[in-house]
Amino acid sequence: xxxxxxxxxxxxxxxxxxxxxxxxxxxxxxxxxxxxxxxxxxxxxxxxxxxxxxxxxxxxxxxxxxxxxxxxxxxxxxxxxxxxxxxxxxxxxxxxxxxxxxxxxxxxxxxxxxxxxxxxxxxxxxxxxxxxxxxxxxxxxxxxxxxxxxxxxxxxxxxxxxxxxxxxxxxxxxxxxxxxxxxxxxxxxxxxxxxxxxxxxxxxxxxxxxxxxxxxxxxxxxxxxxxxxxxxxxxxxxxxxxxxxxxxxxxxxxxxxxxxxxxxxxxxxxxxxxxxxxxxxxxxxxxxxxxxxxxxxxxxxxxxxxxxxxxxxxxxxxxxxxxxxxxxxxxxxxxxxxxxxxxxxxxxxxxxxxxxxxxxxx
Amino acid sequence: xxxxxxxxxxxxxxxxxxxxxxxxxxxxxxxxxxxxxxxxxxxxxxxxxxxxxxxxxxxxxxxxxxxxxxxxxxxxxxxxxxxxxxxxxxxxxxxxxxxxxxxxxxxxxxxxxxxxxxxxxxxxxxxxxxxxxxxxxxxxxxxxxxxxxxxxxxxxxxxxxxxxxxxxxxxxxxxxxxxxxxxxxxxxxxxxxxxxxxxxxxxxxxxxxxxxxxxxxxxxxxxxxxxxxxxxxxxxxxxxxxxxxxxxxxxxxxxxxxxxxxxxxxxxxxxxxxxxxxxxxxxxxxxxxxxxxxxxxxxxxxxxxxxxxxxxxxxxxxxxxxxxxxxxxxxxxxxxxxxxxxxxxxxxxxxxxxxxxxxxxxxxxxxxxxxxxxxxxxxxxxxxxxxxxxxxxxxxxxxxxxxxxxxxxxxxxxxxxxxxxxxxxxxxxxxxxxxxxxxxxxxxxxxxxxxxxxxxxxxxxxxxxxxxxxxxxxxxxxxxxxxxxxxxxxxxxxxxxxxxxxxxxxxxx
Numbered sequence: 001x002x003x004x005x006x007x008x009x010x011x012x013x014x015x016x017x018x019x020x021x022x023x024x025x026x027x028x029x030x031x032x033x034x035x036x037x038x039x040x041x042x043x044x045x046x047x048x049x050x051x052x053x054x055x056x057x058x059x060x061x062x063x064x065x066x067x068x069x070x071x072x073x074x075x076x077x078x079x080x081x082x083x084x085x086x087x088x089x090x091x092x093x094x095x096x097x098x099x100x101x102x103x104x105x106x107x108x109x110x111x112x113x114x115x116x117x118x119x120x121x122x123x124x125x126x127x128x129x130x131x132x133x134x135x136x137x138x139x140x141x142x143x144x145x146x147x148x149x150x151x152x153x154x155x156x157x158x159x160x161x162x163x164x165x166x167x168x169x170x171x172x173x174x175x176x177x178x179x180x181x182x183x184x185x186x187x188x189x190x191x192x193x194x195x196x197x198x199x200x201x202x203x204x205x206x207x208x209x210x211x212x213x214x215x216x217x218x219x220x221x222x223x224x225x226x227x228x229x230x231x232x233x234x235x236x237x238x239x240x241x242x243x244x245x246x247x248x249x250x251x252x253x254x255x256x257x258x259x260x261x262x263x264x265x266x267x268x269x270x271x272x273x274x275x276x277x278x279x280x281x282x283x284x285x286x287x288x289x290x291x292x293x294x295x296x297x298x299x300x301x302x303x304x305x306x307x308x309x310x311x312x313x314x315x316x317x318x319x320x321x322x323x324x325x326x327x328x329x330x331x332x333x334x335x336x337x338x339x340x341x342x343x344x345x346x347x348x349x350x351x352x353x354x355x356x357x358x359x360x361x362x
Numbered sequence: 363x364x365x366x367x368x369x370x371x372x373x374x375x376x377x378x379x380x381x382x383x384x385x386x387x388x389x390x391x392x393x394x395x396x397x398x399x400x401x402x403x404x405x406x407x408x409x410x411x412x413x414x415x416x417x418x419x420x421x422x423x424x425x426x427x428x429x430x431x432x433x434x435x436x437x438x439x440x441x442x443x444x445x446x447x448x449x450x451x452x453x454x455x456x457x458x459x460x461x462x463x464x465x466x467x468x469x470x471x472x473x474x475x476x477x478x479x480x481x482x483x484x485x486x487x488x489x490x491x492x493x494x495x496x497x498x499x500x501x502x503x504x505x506x507x508x509x510x511x512x513x514x515x516x517x518x519x520x521x522x523x524x525x526x527x528x529x530x531x532x533x534x535x536x537x538x539x540x541x542x543x544x545x546x547x548x549x550x551x552x553x554x555x556x557x558x559x560x561x562x563x564x565x566x567x568x569x570x571x572x573x574x575x576x577x578x579x580x581x582x583x584x585x586x587x588x589x590x591x592x593x594x595x596x597x598x599x600x601x602x603x604x605x606x607x608x609x610x611x612x613x614x615x616x617x618x619x620x621x622x623x624x625x626x627x628x629x630x631x632x633x634x635x636x637x638x639x640x641x642x643x644x645x646x647x648x649x650x651x652x653x654x655x656x657x658x659x660x661x662x663x664x665x666x667x668x669x670x671x672x673x674x675x676x677x678x679x680x681x682x683x684x685x686x687x688x689x690x691x692x693x694x695x696x697x698x699x700x701x702x703x704x705x706x707x708x709x710x711x712x713x714x715x716x717x718x719x720x721x722x723x724x725x726x727x728x729x730x731x732x733x734x735x736x737x738x739x740x741x742x743x744x745x746x747x748x749x750x751x752x753x754x755x756x757x758x759x760x761x762x763x764x765x766x767x768x769x770x771x772x773x774x775x776x777x778x779x780x781x782x783x784x785x786x787x788x789x790x791x792x793x794x795x796x797x798x799x800x801x802x803x804x805x806x807x808x809x810x811x812x813x814x815x816x817x818x819x820x821x822x823x824x825x826x827x828x829x830x831x832x833x834x835x836x837x838x839x840x841x842x843x844x845x846x847x848x849x850x851x852x853x854x855x856x857x858x859x860x861x862x863x864x865x866x867x868x869x870x871x
Contacts, residue, residue, distance in 0.1 A: 224734045238711040243725045244691040
């Protein structure tokens with residue numbers, strides 16, 4: 001028997017009791033402040049003044065009516081698709097296929113925009129809205145069906161479907177939907193004015209749809225029987241079975257809705273902002289949405305706030321790019337730093353540290 | 363302390379303290395165990411037994427106090443440290459690789475694992491022989507019975523030459539006969555000079571096997587007594603912290619009538635193996651039917667098939683003549699049959715851990731009322747009345763139930779099921795993990811239901827309780843019924859024999 005005396009570790013991690021909500025909020029705020037400071041150091045390292053860069057980000061996003069409109073325009077698809085993935089995440093269904101669902105919704109909506117643009121404007125808008133929802137919903141339903149039938153891994157499945165959707169757009173652009181008036185250049189034609197979403201306060205009306213969805217989802221998740229079912233299934237499927245819930249049906253229904261909301265984001269982006277269908281219709285928004293949803297702890301109201309802040313950062317950094325020549329990729333780095341700190345602070349909410357006392361324990 | 367005493371002392375803990383957030387799990391605990399003795403560590407659930415042992419085996423680190431092994435102060439940082447100090451722990455939940463053979467599991471993680479299998483097998487068999495254990499070194503763990511798995515666990519620590527053995531509730535999963543075998547082995551190891559700590563809350567076993575008993579109460583070591591000088595009553599009082607009445611009430615059954623008639627029921631487990639085979643019995647209103655059996659003998663399947671959560675292969679379940687099989691739980695409910703079910707896994711099945719009491723009350727009733735919206739008002743009222751009626755301790759009815767203690771969680775679950783006015787109440791291990799106080803509350807609640815004319819089924823593991831509480835006992839073994847007997851006329855040993863496959867006739871004759 002070796003009688004070695006090992007020392008107590010320098011720092012030990014211990015689990016703490018749940019902190020009071022006020023303290024948790026304080027910690028999160030502190031994390032945000034630290035993130036801004038760390039981002040500042042990063043900017044400093046690049047040789048710029050962090051205060052002026054941060055100032056430009058803020059002024060860039062708000063300096064004029066046009067700037068605010070542009071910020072909101074960035075926010076619309078991000079907010080809607082964050083709400084979409086939240087539905088699935090509440091159920092602990094790892095839908096990382098928002099990207100594909102956005103595209104699928106956009107494709108189906110674009111069909112009506114391209115080939116039925118002679119319909120009455122409001123009928124067309126209504127049909128496009130439904131088409132977006134159904135397109136995205138069906139795209140979300142595919143992995144859900146395979147999940148309940150064969151218990152496939154939804155993370156991989158939804159991810160792979162993103163690429164399929166993306167290449168369908170490429171196919172349509174190069175083939176059947178190629179703009180005949182583009183002189184051979186592969187692109188899909190611009191939608192006619194009749195198929196465009198109307199503007200409210202100078203911004204496409206998608207922002208109204210987004211805000212309505214925030215309220216609807218908040219109520220749906222919190223006060224309806226279906227919302228309750230989602231929470232129970234997410235927590236534990238044996239409990240759901242015990243409560244005589246039809247788990248399969250709930251998974252299918254929720255994934256359809258999750259995809260449908262993302263599909264609406266695609267429709268709004270294509271017919272409200274891009275006025276055509278491009279392969280950039282989602283442009284990574286579906287992935288950012290995952291971050292937004294988690295940062296906001298899957299609360300629709302908080303999601304609205306977080307996605308607005310993200311949009312400010314993005315719009316602001318494009319202004320930084322034009323006035324300082326600093327690449328917008330730096331905005332992504334800043335986003336990542338914020339995420340690192342805010343998610344990292346969850347660890348400090350749950351755990352505490354004990355430092356070794358002088359002289360050791362014995 | 364005299365020189366002689368410290369020579370024989372294997373472990374000495376001084377003022378060990380460990381806190382988890384606001385909970386003080388161990389509060390200045392003193393504990394001593396000597397080589398060549400068996401020390402029983404007695405205490406209710408949550409009194410800090412397992413925490414203390416986890417610190418000795420290097421899983422946790424104490425916040426204060428010191429540990430001496432063989433007279434030397436040590437710091438145990440990891441299970442490897444503990445092993446090097448000669449401490450071996452046999453956990454309540456086995457830590458074995460199911461796909462490996464007994465021998466692979468035993469040598470896993472030791473430097474000798476690369477030796478030729480022949481040599482290793484020889485060594486394992488030698489250890490077996492020296493303490494009188496029997497094991498087939500090439501049998502795979504998933505094919506083993508619970509007691510065989512335990513044998514592997516014991517061999518694992520013996521192979522690592524542990525001189526100090528810690529067993530965490532080793533008898534919880536064993537039949538009375540297997541327990542006797544285990545005790546024989548422990549006695550032999552004591553003779554060979556090992557120090558043994560056995561954690562348990564079964565008083566009879568404490569009196570039977572140990573030399574000394576240390577009693578923990580609410581995280582404090584309140585007393586250490588010599589087993590010879592104590593008795594059941596004194597130990598209970600020390601353990602609970604006040605005098606208690608130890609007998610369970612058993613009111614005479616009244617108006618007994620067949621409520622549920624099960625005939626030739628066969629149920630498969632999800633993996634296709636037999637869960638229940640050809641079982642027939644009845645559950646009567648106004649009576650408590652106890653169900654005994656080794657863990658995994660078909661109890662889970664029995665509960666779930668009656669509750670309508672699992673499909674049967676064949677057979678029938680009739681409620682007052684109405685066939686239940688093939689009907690969905692909703693249809694059964696519509697027939698006016700209210701089935702209360704308290705599943706084994708409370709937080710994983712019976713309740714939603716992250717939700718508060720109010721939302722948990724809704725679990726089975728959220729569909730009530732028209733329209734897409736949930737009405738939380740009745741649930742809130744129900745939760746508040748349960749808190750008062752069952753004296754549930756919680757900061758509020760919206761506090762997540764996972765933050766509540768085991769006893770209170772069970773009160774929430776049982777309370778909800780009873781409030782639904784069931785005609786049949788199925789409970790699986792309703793007192794598992796509860797302290798004595800809460801256990802008696804549960805027994806009282808079950809008796810209350812019985813007197814109201816509810817047909818109660820009680821799946822239990824403590825045979826003493828089963829014999830005292832039930833009117834009849836159904837014994838399961840590998841999915842078969844090996845006995846359906848009058849609880850008043852049976853002994854623990856007879857039930858134990860039936861649990862391992864002897865039939866009623868064999869046992870009684």
